[in-house]
Amino acid sequence: MLALALSWGRTPPTALAVLVALFLAGSVLAAVHHAEVVAHRVGEPFGSLVLAVAVTVIEVALIVSLMISGGDKAATLARDTVFSAVMITCNGIVGLSLLFATIRRRVAVFNAEGSGGALATVTTLATLSLVLPTFTTSKPGPSFSPAQLAFAAVASLILYGLFVLTQTVRHRDYFLPVNSSGTVIEAEEHAAAPTARRALISLGMLLIALIAVVGLAKVESPIIEKVVIEAGLPPAVVGVVIALLVLLPETLAAVRAARRDRLQTSFNLALGSAMASIGLTIPAIAIASIWLSGPLTLGLGATHMVLLALTVAVTTLTVVPGRATLLQSGVHLVLFAGFLFLAVSP
Incomplete structure (x- = not known):
């Protein structure tokens, strides 16, 4: 937070920018740690929901602030960032989670009912x-x-409110991790839950760490834009990089959950983040558009629509059986690599 206060509103030189990037990485690791403490205290699926919503709320603030300061040049920033978030979560995070889950066990299992409902909501949004x-x-x-x-x-x-009601109240068991026999795992079996005091402290530290993540990402964004322009890359790359930075906490938390054979938790994080990214960003942008004078471009181009359609089809085939292998991981990661490549070379 001190680094954020000292660098806010300035374009740091190269040496300071590298130092800010190191603090950014440290904030990401801190956010993941405190999110896991809170998740362990409140249990699933509430823990995944806390991290997804907290990150997305601050992501929305970042997008709106960049649009206010960017003028007409930021017309596509919301679209590029939200679409990037969907591709990162549904292909990057899902693919990495499946990779780490299937390395330990040849077949990874999860709850198809909950993941299928989440995917349907993401697709509609x-x-x-x-x-x-x-x-x-x-x-x-x-x-x-x-x-x-x-x-x-x-x-x-x-839609987002209805999903949260379904996930946390009416059908909570659909979003709990399952073991190889399909039995729901209610809680971690190897460690006692943290105390309420420790969980509250971690919740406060989580919010501070997330503010630091997004704030430092904004400090780095002018440097990113400068590098993108000098390299002759498309403007959409800025949205991709911002989404990658902001979604680092969810990515690390999802991979850790997958390594502990909690693939459903990884899917809750991935699909929940995609859903929150759209379900909270679009209403915020709609309200902000009342005083934003610049244009707002939300529609995807043909290439991105093809990628979105292919992602929905592939993720549906991954989710429906409730079981996945290394092959599904490879398919999602190749799709993610294709998204990154086409962002750089459209």
């Missing part, structure tokens, strides 16, 4: 918010009219 604007005709370009944007925002909030 992504289609309503990122695909439909390309085809609507009320406003020129791949953009929503104010009424359409308001509808997408309200629908996103309703």
Whole structure:
């Protein structure tokens, strides 16, 4: 936080930028540690929900602040960051989690009911918010009219709220880890839960660490933009890099869960983060658009729509059986690599 206070509002020189990047990495590791303490105290699926929502709320603040300061150049920033978050979570995090889970056990198991419901919600949110604007005709370009944007925002909030109700109250057992025989694992078997005091301290430290992650990522963003421009890369790469930085805590937490044979926890983090990224960002952008004067482009291009459709199809085939092997991991990771490659070389 001290590094953030000293570097805020400035473009640091190269040496200081490297130091800020080291503090950023340390903040990510701290966020993962405190998120695991809170998750262990409250249990699944509440622990995954805490990390996903906390990161996404601050991610939304980062996107809005960059759009306010970026003007017309930031018209596609929300779209690029949200789409990148979906591809990172559904292919990158899912692929890495499957990789570490299937290395230890030849077949990884998870709860198909919960993961399937989460995937259906992510697909609906992504289609309503990122695909439909390309085809609507009320406003020129791949953009929503104010009424359409308001509808997408309200629908996103309703769907996300309904999912949280399902995940935490009505069908909580659908989102709990399962063992190889399909039996639900209610809690960690090898360690006692932390005390309420320690969990509250970790919750406060988690919020501080997440603020540091996103704040330091914003400090680094002008350097990222400069590097992207000098390298002749597309502007969309900025959104990809921001999403990669912000989603580092979820990625590390998901991989750790997979290594402990808690693949369902990894899926809760991945799909929950994708859902929160859309379900909270679109309403926030809709409200911010009231005073933002610049254009807002939400519709995806043809290449990204193909990647999204392929991701939905592949993830559906991964989720439906409730069991996965190393092959599914490879498919998701190749899709993720394809997304990164096409972001750099469209």
